[in-house]
Amino acid sequence: MMTLLQGNWSLFIGRFHPLLVHLPIGMLIVAFILEVMSKNRRLAVLSAAVLPVLVFGALSAVAACIAGWLLSTSGGYDEDALDLHMWMGIGVAAISVLLCVFRRYALFRNAWLPVSFVMIVLLSAAGHFGGNLTHGEDYLTAALPFGKNRSAEATPAIANLPEAKVYDQLVMPILEEKCYSCHNEAKLKGGLRLDGMDNIKKGGENGPVIKDSVPEASELYKRLVLSESDDKRMPPKGKPQLTPQQLEILYWWIEQGASPTATVKELHRTARMQLVLDGMKPSGGSDANPFVPQEEVSEASGQDVAALEKIGVKVMPVANENGFVMINAVNAPGFGNKEAELLLPLKKQIVWLKLSNTQTGDSALKLISQLPELTRLHLENTPVTDAGLTHLAGCKQLKYLNLVGTKVTDKGILLLQKNAALKELFLYKTAVTPAALGQLRKAMPEMKIDTGGYVMPVLVTDTLVYRKQRT
Known part of the structure; x- marks a missing residue:
């Protein structure tokens, strides 16, 4: 003692x-x-x-x-x-x-x-x-105006992105920029070095920092998303923080097994990660993302972005320097009809809106219908009803709509025929009937409708036949 x-x-x-x-x-x-x-x-x-x-x-x-x-x-x-x-x-x-x-x-x-x-x-x-x-040793030289320029806000473009090594070309530059100063050979904060895959696997004083392909259980990611007032947050308050794109890259890499050699094309990409990767493609590339407009808009006002981030809503660019953004309320479950008004100042920039598991209701959809460039809308597990869907006709560019776990019925989804650009619709755990689905499919044959309730095919090996042996 x-x-x-x-x-x-x-x-x-x-x-x-x-x-x-x-x-x-x-x-x-x-x-x-x-x-x-x-x-x-x-x-x-x-x-x-x-x-x-x-x-x-x-x-x-x-x-x-x-x-x-x-x-x-x-x-x-x-x-x-x-x-x-x-x-x-x-x-x-x-x-x-x-x-x-x-x-x-x-x-x-x-x-x-x-x-x-x-x-x-x-x-x-x-x-x-x-x-x-x-x-860190480069504390002074890293800030030289004529030195190597690393923008903290821009994600570097990679020419042949599918063949890029995820650790070497995506993860390591982030760790080098934001983490090496405290976790290197010269300074072992917490006994942890992050300059090299062997050191990352070894971990620090509290053990491994990557665990079982679960970012939420891995210290390397957990400490990056703690509150700024938390003493365990990394990087510490006052030092340059990771951008939303950088956080998404680390989350994706850990979730996919934290491989030291895997390439981008070898790992499964979520829709969020795909948008981050699209932002890393060189400008003028031939691969166009159907969910991102090809034109450019002016950047959103920092004050308007700050108003959303103040209530826990994430605002993330979807591509390099084109001005468009995605909005994610994953950390703002209280987001509702009143808060939806904060979206309007960014109506020209918003292309993806993720409001899953929030209090977003029909009144909010009236405001959301004023977002002219909106291509993806996530409303899973929200109190949205048929009355709210009447407003979505104003979203002429809407290509993806997720209504899983909402209160919509046949009447509401038949209104979606006015959304001619709609290509993907998710309706699991709703009151929509097969008859309405058939009518909608007939009117919009190119649209993919996912209703859940998947049934696995029966394989030959699933059935064993036992025969009584003769004596």
Whole structure:
């Protein structure tokens, strides 16, 4: 019990290191500047302020060293990089204390300025290597305007997408951009390295981070979708977060078995993932997605997008730079008729609307009918009735409609004959009768109607014949 309590106190004090370390940086730099300025006769009076500032800086440097050493005992850092940072910090503290003694007793006056300069150089180096430990070795260079440009918002285009290696060309760039700074050879936060498939499989202090092809049970994905206020969220608050497309790619990869070698064409693609992949195709490609308009529109207002995201609705681009978006209320079960008004400012951009398992009702469909580019509409398990379907005639581009688990009847689905573009209709767990289905199929023979209730064919091996052996 005493060891555990002592360890907790050590870590608690150690975590003050990032706060304490900024005090000596500021105070010692100020002391150096005052020292330089006091060499001017007209500013000689500043010399009297050097010692008090230097003493405060030296004391805070010693305190920062102690807190830093306690923090280092928690592990998770490259030993060589940590030792370099630690000894530089100790050097700064020792020189600052030595300068305090020199000034207090007026010793080696001619050495004050040169020694102070050495201290500042060492201080700068210690700060730089400390930043590398915290943020990664490319923390500064990654932000250079003329350096390698990686847009956090755009998904890179891949020429031959079906043949692309999912891990090498889709997953690894995401981990490199958003995760390597804290989970690499130099810094092992949580004992976890993500720079390489072998390290991912090995996991960290809490075991494997990928589990049984279930993203929701895999720490690698679970921590990415925690609330921003949760201390376990990754990346931590204040660092660049993953885009919705990047989250979808990681979810898909884990769900499909987290293969290190599989190509895009070898894995099953959900409709959501297909839209993400379509956004990664080079512009001008020959493969047109029937659910994405070929023209371009202006981007949605950031304020309008923020209004939806504030209530938990996801807004995700469907392709590179064409302006169209998909809306997903999977994390907003309370989304209903009133909230549907927030969709109208984006009516020119919305092409896919997923409102499954929400409170969306007939009044909302009246607003949804004003979305001229809508091609996919998911209304599974919502309180929609026949009255709501009367409004969908306004959705001239609607190609996919999911009404599973709704209250629609024959009267409602026969109204869908006005949606000439409709190609896929899902009606499982509704009150629609076979007679109405036959009428609808006759009117729209090219439309695929899925009513569920699947029956597996009987195989020869399903029936065993036993014969009594003669004696």
